Amino acid sequence: MVYATEFCDRNRRSPRRLARLWYAVLLAGSMLAAAPTAAQAVTFNIPAQSVGAALDAYARQAGVKVLFPYDGLNAITSRPLVGTYDRNQALARLIEGTGLEIVRGSDGIIALRRRVPSAAINEASPSPRLAYAPLAAPQVPDSAALPELDEPAVMGRTAAATSDDDETIIVTGTLIRGIAPESSPTQVYSRADIRAAGVASVEEFVDRLPQNFGGGSTAETVGLVNDRATGFNQSGGTGVNLRGLGSGSTLVLLNGRRLAPSGGLGDFVDISILPLNAIERVEVVTDGASAIYGADAIGGVINFRLRDDFDGVETFVRYGAATEGRLDEFRTGVTAGTAWTGGGALLAYDYFDRDALSVEERDFADAALRPNDILPDQRRHSVIATLSQQLSSAIGLRMHGLYGHRTSRRTATTSLTPRNTNLTRATSEQFGLAATADIDLGADWSAAIAGDFFNVAEDQARTLFSPAVTGNDSEIWTIEGLLNGPLIDLPAGPARLAIGASHRGERFSSRNRTTSRLSARDARGVDALYGELFVPVIGPAASVPGVRRLELSLAGRYEDFSRFGQTFNPKVGALWSPLDGVRLRSSYGTSFNAPNLADLGSTFSGASVFILPDPTSPGGTSVVLTDSRANRDLQPEEATTWSAGFDVDQPMGPGTLTLSGTYYDIDYDGRIGVPSGNAALFLTNPAFAAAVTRDPPLARAQNIFADALAAGSFFNLAGARWAAPGDEDAIFDNRLRNQASDVTRGLDFRVAYRTAVAGGDLKATLDGNHVLSYERQIIPTSPVIDVVDTIFNPADLRLRGGLAWAGSSATAAIFVNHVGGYRDDRTTPARAVAAWTTVDLSVGYDTGDSRLLSNTRFALSVQNVLDEDPPLLGTDPLGGRFGYDPTNASPLGRFVALQVTKRW
Numbered sequence: 089m090v091y092a093t094e095f096c097d098r099n100r101r102s103p104r105r106l107a108r109l110w111y112a113v114l115l116a117g118s119m120l121a122a123a124p125t126a127a128q129a130v131t132f133n134i135p136a137q138s139v140g141a142a143l144d145a146y147a148r149q150a151g152v153k154v155l156f157p158y159d160g161l162n163a164i165t166s167r168p169l170v171g172t173y174d175r176n177q178a179l180a181r182l183i184e185g186t187g188l189e190i191v192r193g194s195d196g197i198i199a200l201r202r203r204v205p206s207a208a209i210n211e212a213s214p215s216p217r218l219a220y221a222p223l224a225a226p227q228v229p230d231s232a233a234l235p236e237l238d239e240p241a242v243m244g245r246t247a248a249a250t251s252d253d254d255e256t257i258i259v260t261g262t263l264i265r266g267i268a269p270e271s272s273p274t275q276v277y278s279r280a281d282i283r284a285a286g287v288a289s290v291e292e293f294v295d296r297l298p299q300n301f302g303g304g305s306t307a308e309t310v311g312l313v314n315d316r317a318t319g320f321n322q323s324g325g326t327g328v329n330l331r332g333l334g335s336g337s338t339l340v341l342l343n344g345r346r347l348a349p350s351g352g353l354g355d356f357v358d359i360s361i362l363p364l365n366a367i368e369r370v371e372v373v374t375d376g377a378s379a380i381y382g383a384d385a386i387g388g389v390i391n392f393r394l395r396d397d398f399d400g401v402e403t404f405v406r407y408g409a410a411t412e413g414r415l416d417e418f419r420t421g422v423t424a425g426t427a428w429t430g431g432g433a434l435l436a437y438d439y440f441d442r443d444a445l446s447v448e449e450r451d452f453a454d455a456a457l458r459p460n461d462i463l464p465d466q467r468r469h470s471v472i473a474t475l476s477q478q479l480s481s482a483i484g485l486r487m488h489g490l491y492g493h494r495t496s497r498r499t500a501t502t503s504l505t506p507r508n509t510n511l512t513r514a515t516s517e518q519f520g521l522a523a524t525a526d527i528d529l530g531a532d533w534s535a536a537i538a539g540d541f542f543n544v545a546e547d548q549a550r551t552l553f554s555p556a557v558t559g560n561d562s563e564i565w566t567i568e569g570l571l572n573g574p575l576i577d578l579p580a581g582p583a584r585l586a587i588g589a590s591h592r593g594e595r596f597s598s599r600n601r602t603t604s605r606l607s608a609r610d611a612r613g614v615d616a617l618y619g620e621l622f623v624p625v626i627g628p629a630a631s632v633p634g635v636r637r638l639e640l641s642l643a644g645r646y647e648d649f650s651r652f653g654q655t656f657n658p659k660v661g662a663l664w665s666p667l668d669g670v671r672l673r674s675s676y677g678t679s680f681n682a683p684n685l686a687d688l689g690s691t692f693s694g695a696s697v698f699i700l701p702d703p704t705s706p707g708g709t710s711v712v713l714t715d716s717r718a719n720r721d722l723q724p725e726e727a728t729t730w731s732a733g734f735d736v737d738q739p740m741g742p743g744t745l746t747l748s749g750t751y752y753d754i755d756y757d758g759r760i761g762v763p764s765g766n767a768a769l770f771l772t773n774p775a776f777a778a779a780v781t782r783d784p785p786l787a788r789a790q791n792i793f794a795d796a797l798a799a800g801s802f803f804n805l806a807g808a809r810w811a812a813p814g815d816e817d818a819i820f821d822n823r824l825r826n827q828a829s830d831v832t833r834g835l836d837f838r839v840a841y842r843t844a845v846a847g848g849d850l851k852a853t854l855d856g857n858h859v860l861s862y863e864r865q866i867i868p869t870s871p872v873i874d875v876v877d878t879i880f881n882p883a884d885l886r887l888r889g890g891l892a893w894a895g896s897s898a899t900a901a902i903f904v905n906h907v908g909g910y911r912d913d914r915t916t917p918a919r920a921v922a923a924w925t926t927v928d929l930s931v932g933y934d935t936g937d938s939r940l941l942s943n944t945r946f947a948l949s950v951q952n953v954l955d956e957d958p959p960l961l962g963t964d965p966l967g968g969r970f971g972y973d974p975t976n977a978s979p980l981g982r983f984v985a986l987q988v989t990k991r992w
Contacts, residue, residue, distance in 0.1 A: 129896060129936060132178050134169040139186050142166035146182055150175045171847045173896040174936040181849075260341070260371040260391040263380060263586035263620040263643070265534065265572045271641055271661025271673045272375040273733055273750040273836060279368060284892040284901040286930030286949030288406055288419055288985060289440070290367065290392065291326040291360045296905065298857035298886040299374050299388070299836060301332035303975035305356045307464055310498070312975070314880045316762050316824075320352030320686075322548035322560070323516035324464045324496040327356030330374060330387035331832055332862065332882040333756060337681065337725075339377065339385035342392050343488050345522040346592075348542040348564045353686040354596045358544070359392070361492030361518060363438030363470040365404060365423045368395040374752070374836060376729030378679035379643040379659035382592075382616055386679040386727045386756060394474055394488055398425030398434050401992040408985030411955065413449030415463070415980070417442040430478035440468040444498065450979055452957050453970045459509065462970055462979050464498035482528040489521045490542070518544040533573030541565040547601065557601040560686075566592045580627030580637075587619040596685035610689030612682075618645035637665035647680070651688065652724050655680045669737045676730040683722040683760055687824055690718040695796035696803040697810045702771040702817075710817035711806050712770055713784075715792045716762075719824045727756045733836075743843025750836040758826040763866050768914065770820045778870045779821045789813035828865035832876075834858055848895030856887040877910035879921065879961065880975050884908055890928075899932040899947075907976050912961055922959040924977050926952045934989075945989035955982035 134145045152175065166182050173181075261272050277293070287293045294300055303309060305317055307324035317335065327335030327350075335356035340347060342362070350358040370392055377385035402423040409416040418441045425434035445463035447453040453462065471491045478484045494516045501509045520542030527535040544562045570588035577583075595611040626638040641661040648654050659677030666672070694716040702710035733750030763779045770776055781788075790813045796802035804810055835858045842851045862876040875881040890903030909923040932947035958977030972979060 129172050129174045130178065131172045132169045134166075134182070136165055136168045139166045139182070142169070142182050146179060150178065171896070174934075177894075177896050260344070260389055261373040261375070261377060261380065262622075262641070263570065263572070263588065263618070264584045264622050264641075265586070267584065267622055270639070270663045270671060270735075271675045272373055272377070273673075273731055273748075273752075275372045275374075275838075277370045277372070280894070282364070282367070282370070283932070283947070284894075284899065284930060285903070286901065286928055286947070286951065286985070288364065288408065288417070288949075288987075289360065290362045290364050290370075293364075293370065294326075294328055294359060294390070296888060296903075297372065298855050298888055299330050299372070301329045301882050301975065302977075303332060303880060303882075304329035304335035305351055306974075307360070307466065307496075308462065308974045308978070310464075312880060314764070314766060317351065317353050317355050320355075321350075322352055322496075322512075322558075323350070323358075323494055323514040323546050324466060324498070325350045325356070325358030325494070325516060326360040327351075328359060328390050330372075330390070331752075331754060331834075332859075333387040333754070333830065333832070334759075336684065337384065337386040337756075339381055339389045340392075341381075341389065342490065343394050343522065344391060345488075345538070345540050346542070346564055346566060347490075348518060348520065348544045348562045349596075349684075350516060350518070350544050350546065350562065352546075352548075352558075352560055352598060353684050354560065354562045355684050355686070358492075358516065358518070361468065361470050361490075361494065361516075362392055363421060363436050363472055365402065365421055365438055366394050366434070366436035366472040368393045374750070375675055375731050376659070376677045376679040376727060376754070378657040378681075379618070379645045379677050380620065382614070382618075382645060382647055383679075383681045386681055386725070386729070386754070394472060395423070395425070395434060395436075396474055396476060396486075397427060397432060398423065399427045399432070400425060403990050403992070404987065406985055406987045408949075408983055410445075410980055411982040411984060413445065413981070415443055415445045415449070417985070431476050432474075433476075434472075434474045436472045438468070438470045440466065440470075442466050445979065446499075447970060450957075450970070450981075452960050452972055453979075458501065459499055460501045460970070461498045462974075464496045466494060466496045468492065468494040482530075484526040485523065486526070487521065487523040489519075491519045493517045512548060514546065514548040516544065516546045518542065529571075529573070531573065533571065536570045536572070537568070538570075539565075539567045558598065558607070559601045560598045561596070563595040564592065566590060575621070578624060579630045580624035581629075583624065584622045585619065589618075590616045592616070594685060596689065598686060607692055608686045608689045610685040612685065613650045615648045616645060619643065634666050635664065636667050637663065637671075639663040643677075649682055649724075652682055655724070671735045673734070674730070674732040677728075679727040679729060681725040681727075683724065687718075687722055687760065688720065690720070692801065693717040693795035693799040694801035695792050696767075697806045697816065698767050698770075699806045699809060700767055700771050704771070705817070710771060711809050711815060712767075712818050712820050713789055713792060713810075713813075713816040714767065714770070714820045714822050716822050717792065717795055722760055722824065723758055723826050725756065725758045725760060725826070727754060729754045740841070741843070743841055746838070746840040746842075748836075748838045751833075752836070753833045754831070756830040756832075757828070759830050760824060761827050762822050762824055763820075763827075764822065766914070767820075770822075771818065772916075775864075775866055775870055775873050776820070778867050781819045781821070782817065784816065784819040786814050789816060789819060792819070825867070828868050828870070830862070830864050832862045833860045835860065845893065846895065848893050848898075850891065850893045852889075852891050854887065854889035856885070859884045877908070878918075879910070879912045879914060879973055881910075883910045883976050897934045897936050899930075899934075901928075901930045903928045909959075910976070919961075921961060921973065924956065924959050926956050927954055929953050943991035945987075945991075947987040947989065949985050949987070951983040951985075952978070952981060957981070 130150050132149050134142055169178055169181055261274055282293050285293055285296060295302065303315055305321045305325060305327040307326060309318045310321050310324065312318040328338045328340055329335050330338045340357035340359060347357045349356055373389040375388060377389050381389060404421055406419040419439065421438035423436040426432060444461040444465040447458050447460040447462060474488045476486045496514045498512045520540065522540035524536055524538040529535055542564050547557055547559045549557045568588060568590035570586060572586045574582035575585040592614045597606065597609040599606045620643040623640045625640060626632065626635050628636060643659040644656065646656045657678045657680050659675060661675040664672045696714045698712050698714065699709050700712050702708065731750050731752040734748065736747040738745050763776050764770060771780065793813045810816060838855050840851060840853045842849065859876045859882050861874055862882060863872050863874050865872045877884050885908035887906040888903060890901060892901040905926045907924045910921050911918040912921050928951050930947060930949040932945055934945040935941040958972035958979060961971055961973060
């Protein structure tokens, strides 16, 4: 068993800060004082041989009993294990790449089983019924029982198997049990990867993925000028934004199941509510997947897998602080699990507390925006529970539940005239339950029946613009069935089929909780039929020169929306392996995304009057009436995605070299949005010319004004220059619409080398994303503009490279993050924005079976070691954002955290 104790707080000069600090010290001290004694590390000498023989040798040398399935293991060769290690690390090295995982450890016996990830209907296999084979080994006392093991460090491995056997790990991106979706670009990040990154939360880890853009809905980007959704992120949640297509274009799953969306637009899943101590691994598919999962999967899919075979108790405390200013952070929690014959249960709790980061604490921030909070004050409680039980020899049940509660407080000051300061208090509460019954039908066929329900409720109170409390309620529920099994035997292996059906219900409402007045309400149902076919054309047993493997995958999904009719989305994938360890892949598919229920059911009718820069006006400015009323004629978004790439895994010298590269092309038509969120560009940027009407008809201005006035959402920011409709020089149509298109193309690449150094594993990695173009067209009559390398849009280059070493008791990692330079195009000529490079460092020490401090891990992490400020921007009164770009940089500065991990 592995337990974690994290230690994290803030250096705020306040009684609350001191109380947190003393609590952390006392709790950590009590953990150390209570640490039991245990056995010492063991010296191993196991040469490279079959995995079965290696496990026999391990059992003899470690003095334990090992239960494991023999079938297929003699065909896999283990790597040598020579040196002194604790038993858990030694076993982790031996089973890496075999498809085995730890089930539980008790009374000196270690049980292994085939790796069967939990909780996803696309993994509809019944709980395994393994014939464990005990090995002869000396008896050991109960006190020497082995702890449960973390998954070995496989930093960002691809989903492909390490050899051409059947021990492929099942991951996100396919409906078919027993295969990996090797035709789509997929990365799997283990708990070891997350630990090496030195992060404390799920959102921090996702933010470091080169494919994830920092824009969209996050706690830092509230009110971003070019993304209207950020203005509706009341509680400061965090979404995932793969490819920079918007948080609503990435599908987020928890154990393969959808979660209810958050925010005032109901357009993103809040990942910050997920407790990190409950996560086993993170799976990322950077490819369109609507044929597999339905709507939302345009930019890709990210799936958070929960720990399911944990046995014991784990507590953590973590304290962290920025070295400049008064921001500090505190986390604590517990994970408890137990396993029994045929089942197990887990409960994980996480508490997070962070003070606000004020503009006054960062020199680069605009003085005109003080007082102001760059990051809000937040407190979160998160709970996740899992349960699995084999009900009979053919039926297994898996369940997981989630509860989260967050409070957030933020001070915001505008530099508009008159100057306004607004205090926002918000809460977010979400809960849900998912259950899956796995049924073994015989003849290698299985069925899965799943159902789930998730809900998010948010409240927001402002002291100025909206004194009353506004609230959002979002629900999603699904019932789904899937059949899975071999269709026909082919020379290269069986063709496998998955076919299923589902019904999903969605509901969203937003209202003034004081007056009960609705601002949006809508609901819909979605019925779906879908299937996937895997065809091995050529396999290792029947290969021909130049073709070791050739595989095809075909998927299709038919959906019937209660509001938009029917849609069908196909996907085709191909894999060609000319020789062992070399794979060439490609995929093509279409995707579909219906409008948000908040937009469809909106009753909002708003308008504002501005004095804006106008190069065509003799005085240099014009009075503009902005039309921001609702648009109920929105149509679905559609996309075509294709990718092509390669994966190479080859021995090189004493280690293994991994190379991968992917070219992607996403053509996103009818994307829903407003022409611009930056009013300063309405009359200066030619891309918006089609939305401008100069010398507008009086009747049109009167209609806009009347609708906005009736809704209580009219703002005159032009002062005496506008008194009534007809005083404006132009109307800007900034209503929500289906924009013409977004087209993005780019390259993902990865280089990794792994070898043994100084008695441990050393892995060097370099991950990157290079955006070749991101072309946007607002409406069919407007020009096509390339927004890559412009402010608040994706930079063309993001890199993360580093070294991670893991020994028998110590670990160390260093990573370098780089965001390329770009342009601030809000002025003419555009201003250059410098590149931003930061360094992250983490070290850890595990006492193992030490007599003094057994089962305790200490970890120190330093983010942004060199304390690099974000690149400075010029600011303007309507589009400035604290003097830096939050989508491509962070204001946090150097952040140091100490974590203590205790295994009870």
